[in-house]
Amino acid sequence: MADSFSFCYSRDMINEKARIIKSERLADQVFSTVFESRVAETAYPGQFVMVGTKSDSRLLRRPISICEADREKGTIRLVYRAVGYGTKELSQAENGDSFDILGPLGNGFPLDEAQDKKQIILTGGGIGAPPLLQLARALRRTGIGKESVTAILGYRSMKSGLFLNEEFAAEVNVILATDDGSIGTRGTVMDAIKERDLKPDIIYACGPLPMLKAVRDFAADSFIPAFISLEEKMACGMGVCLGCMVKTSKKDSHSRVNNARICTEGPVFNAEEVVL
Amino acid sequence: MSPEGINTAVNIAGVNFKNPVMNASGTFGSGMEYYEFVDLNRLGALVTKGVAPEPWEGNPVPRIAETPSGMLNAIGLQNPGIDVFIERDLGFLSEFNTNVIVNVCGHSEDEYLQVVERLSDDDRVDMLEINVSCPNVKKGGIAFGTDPKELKRITELVKQKSLKPIIMKLSPNVTSIADMAKAAEAGGADAISLINTLTGMKIDIHKRCFSLANRTGGLSGPAIRPVAVRMVYEASHAVNIPVIGMGGITNSEDAIEFMMAGASAVAVGMYNFHEPVAMIRIIDGITDFLSENGIADISEIIGCVD
Numbered sequence: 001m002a003d004s005f006s007f008c009y010s011r012d013m014i015n016e017k018a019r020i021i022k023s024e025r026l027a028d029q030v031f032s033t034v035f036e037s038r039v040a041e042t043a044y045p046g047q048f049v050m051v052g053t054k055s056d057s058r059l060l061r062r063p064i065s066i067c068e069a070d071r072e073k074g075t076i077r078l079v080y081r082a083v084g085y086g087t088k089e090l091s092q093a094e095n096g097d098s099f100d101i102l103g104p105l106g107n108g109f110p111l112d113e114a115q116d117k118k119q120i121i122l123t124g125g126g127i128g129a130p131p132l133l134q135l136a137r138a139l140r141r142t143g144i145g146k147e148s149v150t151a152i153l154g155y156r157s158m159k160s161g162l163f164l165n166e167e168f169a170a171e172v173n174v175i176l177a178t179d180d181g182s183i184g185t186r187g188t189v190m191d192a193i194k195e196r197d198l199k200p201d202i203i204y205a206c207g208p209l210p211m212l213k214a215v216r217d218f219a220a221d222s223f224i225p226a227f228i229s230l231e232e233k234m235a236c237g238m239g240v241c242l243g244c245m246v247k248t249s250k251k252d253s254h255s256r257v258n259n260a261r262i263c264t265e266g267p268v269f270n271a272e273e274v275v276l
Numbered sequence: 277m278s279p280e281g282i283n284t285a286v287n288i289a290g291v292n293f294k295n296p297v298m299n300a301s302g303t304f305g306s307g308m309e310y311y312e313f314v315d316l317n318r319l320g321a322l323v324t325k326g327v328a329p330e331p332w333e334g335n336p337v338p339r340i341a342e343t344p345s346g347m348l349n350a351i352g353l354q355n356p357g358i359d360v361f362i363e364r365d366l367g368f369l370s371e372f373n374t375n376v377i378v379n380v381c382g383h384s385e386d387e388y389l390q391v392v393e394r395l396s397d398d399d400r401v402d403m404l405e406i407n408v409s410c411p412n413v414k415k416g417g418i419a420f421g422t423d424p425k426e427l428k429r430i431t432e433l434v435k436q437k438s439l440k441p442i443i444m445k446l447s448p449n450v451t452s453i454a455d456m457a458k459a460a461e462a463g464g465a466d467a468i469s470l471i472n473t474l475t476g477m478k479i480d481i482h483k484r485c486f487s488l489a490n491r492t493g494g495l496s497g498p499a500i501r502p503v504a505v506r507m508v509y510e511a512s513h514a515v516n517i518p519v520i521g522m523g524g525i526t527n528s529e530d531a532i533e534f535m536m537a538g539a540s541a542v543a544v545g546m547y548n549f550h551e552p553v554a555m556i557r558i559i560d561g562i563t564d565f566l567s568e569n570g571i572a573d574i575s576e577i578i579g580c581v582d
Contacts (some may be wrong), residue, residue, distance in 0.1 A: 015313060015552060052550070057345040059497060059550045102552070233340040235347060235549040240305040242325075242351050243340035256331040256356035264309075 012042040013238075018076075018101040020093055026079065027161025030127065031091040032067070034077045039103045043069035043076060045135035046108025046206075046229055046268045050237035051078070052100030053086045060235055061102060062086040063263070065206070067130035067164075068137075069104075079130035079164065105237050106267045109135045109204050109227055111142055117201040120144065122151040122172070123189040123215055125207020129153050129164050131229060132206055136171040146172055150198070154189040154207065158182035190214040200224060209276060216271040226271040232262045239264035247275035282566045283573040284559075286320070286540050288518045289441035289466035291402050293320040293375060293541060296574065297531065297559045300496075300522045300545030301326055301379035301405060301445070302351065306365035307372070313552045318559060320541060321375035324365060326407045328381050329390040331357040341478045341487035346497025346524070347546055348476050350490035353381050353413055358394050366400045375402040377443065381410060385420075385430060389437050396439045404440050406430070409447030409472035410494070421447040421472075424459035431463025441466035443520065446511070448474050448500075453507040454514035461515040469520035469543065470511055471504045497546040498524040505537050512538025512579060526554065528561025538579040 014037070022034040039049055043066050050061035062084075068077040082091040090099065108131075114120050120139065122132040132151060139149055149172035155162050157180045168174050176184025177192040185192040188211060193200070200222070205215040206229035219226035234244035239254075244262040249272065252260045260266065260274070284295040298321035306324045307316050316322060334354025341348045355361070361378075369376050378401050382388035388406060395401050408421035408430060420430045427444065434442055444460040446453065448471035460468050473494025478487035504523020512519040521539030524546070525531050531542045547554045566574060 013312065058342065059345065059546065060340075060342045060347060061550070233338045235340050235349070235546075236309075236552075238552070239309045240303065241340065241349070241549060242302075242334065242354050243337070243349065245334065245337055245339065245354070254356070255354065256360050257333045257354065259333060259354060 014038045015102045017098040019098050020095055023093060026163035029081050030163050031082055032077060032079045033090055034075050035101060036074055037076045037101055039101060040069040040071050040074050040076050043104035044108045045138045046131050047104035047106050048267060049101050049103030049105065051090060053089055058085050061237060063234055063237055065131040066104060066134060068134050081127040102237060106263055109268050111138055113225055114139055114144060114202055118148055119200045120149045121200040121203045123203060123205040124151065125154045125189055125211040128207030132204065133164055133167055135204055136168055140171050150175060152177065152189040152192050190218060213276050216276065219271055227268050228271045229267045230262050230269060231267065234263050237263045249273055249275055282563055284563055286574060288540055291375060291441060295320045295559050296541035297555050298323050298541065298543050299548055299555060300543040303545045303548045306369060308368055310552055314556060316372040316374055318556055319374045321377050322369060323377040323405060323543065324379050325355060326353045326379040326381035327355050327358055327361045327391060329358050329387050336489035338487065338489055343478060343495065344499060346495055346499035348478055348488055348493035348495055350488045350493035353410055358391050370400045376400060377403045377405050379405045379407050381407045385433060389433060392434050392437045396437060401440060403443055404438060405443040405445050405469060406434055407445050409445050418447055422450050424455050427456060428459040428463040431460050431465050435464040443467040443469050445472055446470040447472050448503060448507055454510045457511035457514045461517050465517060467518045467520060468511060471507050471523045474500055498526055500524050501530060505533055508534055508539050509537040528558045528565055531558050531562055532565055532577060535577050536581045540578055
């Protein structure tokens, strides 16, 4: 039915109740939850899932990026900051609890852009780091050597805790930055790049908006590509509600205006194509 | 006709609906994003997102905020314009065996009429729903939908241009919904649909700012259902044209409540975001209710509470 329409969405999207098999606290307010989920079958780095709440009055699902998808075990891992109702509920859930999961959603990080690049940098600001872990592993799996990939991870402080840094270190080089300088560079991930005078050939980034703007400007000044993962309040996660727009430099082929849906055309965009 | 010989079909302004369940405009796109999950052929109708003569950018983000048992939205009727809509969206929808209701929006009288004229003789369209009730666009929309004289006048103008039956979608942000329903009927509307969203506001106390960039937004979801049921009751008792009821429908019981209040059909809105297959569950649930209660024809419950 309607297969002749190339603009239709043929996505390997799963809508299921997924069971938690492992939960842990990684740092202050930061939690890791592993689900048994068929989403693992097709998820690729940078995609996300919409996670429902158990409350009858909190009806919107929460978009959370996929930190790891293990196709063999059939599991996905979400690492998130517990700030609102939904993420707090998820962080307190126990093994065996089930949540509504919809995914994998969106377009992730383009791996092919990294081929033949000598210095590949992943910049993760705070809770932006998780989707980059799956990216780091996927890049390595394409045959790129450890020496070519560096993850620059920004955290608040040693006191609030580091997370995922050791798992990154198993795959790629890691440089740390903290707001208070308690470990690594004092400042942001961009400060770390400048302090070491790094000359990346490509950057993949996920984190707070000021960091993404800084990455975009740095990439533009260095004439290198940058792919950034954006977030926005959204209701459906599937491209229907038109809630999660980002301004685009060119007219978007779906909206026909200078707006792209973060959930569908993104969440990962070429930094040149969006107006932050 | 459902398998058990129970009749779930309804007729609205000469258009036959296989069942009374459709989506509320703006909560299902044109079905393209959902058709892998939801068999569009099973819906009574598919109501498209509002379409204007030219592409609209919509409002700045954030456009969405969750609220208790509901949500606020201030999308601002972003749409790709009628040319793209006719080619892409109607082309897609023509593949499915369901009624197509196109929601029409505009910044001015003339813009509404341009869209109506373009669709008036398009075989792929069964009805037009005129959105004179969007709270999130400054010009047009709600300006026409809150003054009975304006509503009657724009209804007359649309009716003059349209060969399709016209549904006027009413705003709840009025003192008397009965007066608005009567104005639409007096203007020649073939049906009315209600309620559109209630204007609301949410403030982020930590950031000391509005949760929506537009400051105000339209409230939808179960939070508004009792208001919507009351308004559907009042409107359906004020006019002789059919009413399509909506506002926070989550299950077949909610849908039946609207029909007993006087709605000939119902629309599911925000809940599509919560549960993409909600409409199918509701269609099946209505049939089960009729079957369990020995009701042979759904028309028996329409307006049965008087």
